[in-house]
Amino acid sequence: MNIHLLRSHIEKIVPLSDEEFALVASYFVERSLKKHQFLVQENTLIPYEYWVVRGLLKVSQIDSSGKEHILQFAMEDWWVSDYQAFFLHKEATLSITCLEDCQLLAISYEDKEKLCDELPKINTFVRKKSHMGYIALQKRILSLLSNDARTRYEQFLELYPSLLQRLPKSLIASYLGVSRETLSRLYS
Amino acid sequence: MNIHLLRSHIEKIVPLSDEEFALVASYFVERSLKKHQFLVQENTLIPYEYWVVRGLLKVSQIDSSGKEHILQFAMEDWWVSDYQAFFLHKEATLSITCLEDCQLLAISYEDKEKLCDELPKINTFVRKKSHMGYIALQKRILSLLSNDARTRYEQFLELYPSLLQRLPKSLIASYLGVSRETLSRLYS
Secondary structure, three states: OHHHHHHHHHHOOOOOOHHHHHHHHHOOEEEEEOOOOEEEOOOOEOOEEEEEEEOEEEEEEEOOOOOEEEEEEEEOOOEEOOHHHHHHOOEOOOEEEEOOOEEEEEEEHHHHHHHHHHOHHHHHHHHHHHHHHHHHHHHHHHHHHHOOHHHHHHHHHHHOOOHHHHOOHHHHHHHHOOOHHHHHHHHO | OHHHHHHHHHHOOOOOOHHHHHHHHHOOEEEEEOOOOEEEOOOOEOOEEEEEEEOEEEEEEEOOOOOEEEEEEEEOOOEEOOHHHHHHOOEOOOEEEEOOOEEEEEEEHHHHHHHHHHOHHHHHHHHHHHHHHHHHHHHHHHHHHHOOHHHHHHHHHHHOOOHHHHOOHHHHHHHHOOOHHHHHHHHO
């Protein structure tokens, strides 16, 4: 059932025949995690990338002073991993934690490379998704460099209106790089 | 001559036969620009991506108050474009300006897609380069969220030691998201 949601997701970019999708599906395994569980822990190897079928996760890093910084959230239809660890076979420097019960589809690094070699359409799909991710991160950098707290908050609401109800305000403040007090003023 | 530098660059990730590289080379055209010239201007269409053979460029955006923010620099061996405009066929929201005389190799969107279709190795090369770019932007976001000015400056020196001599201090300050005064204190 869940695997068919992945088909719709991929077919937004490349159409697949039933045989092609059967090959894709054969490389994924399902994983379920409960709220508060870790998907990725710092200082461990991360051999998987995940596609979120259902649920919400946060990707974060604790700095040397013990403060948590939110790199991103991941919800339905998003891909998530510690990509530096995943691509370079290093230990994770990020933590990924379930903020809700989560259902995920996992693919290993080796299987992803094999799939990209076997099915050029998937190579193209992954390339194009990566380009879109790159653009989104560029926008976030410009937002952090240029905008005041109110503008950042408004951009967040515009991009992710559904997340406002699903996230504690403290996590939104951390994602935006503003204090909780500043965020509270923006709510009022 | 310049095109052979591109071959070494690509072969760091995927080996190419002479025939394959001849195909790659046939899609690129050389461009030369003088210091201070624009490669990309805001509100124009950007049908090309560029690989920097020689020179240094800045990618920036002017905010609504007229302040310039530096998204990134690009030097030898780097790819550069306004990727949102390039991939989505939209008008540029970024400016790209030559900080030195520049020699570039340009490929159009249509030719890049054609080349990725014709040569799966190049599809894989572009996918992997995009993943590395994604990781670099994630690090920059975490740096902006978590580090003080001194740490950001030290990270910049560690990542790009050669750029320190080639860039005016005001541009480094803008890239780091700190004031020129703060940066001057870090120099002293």
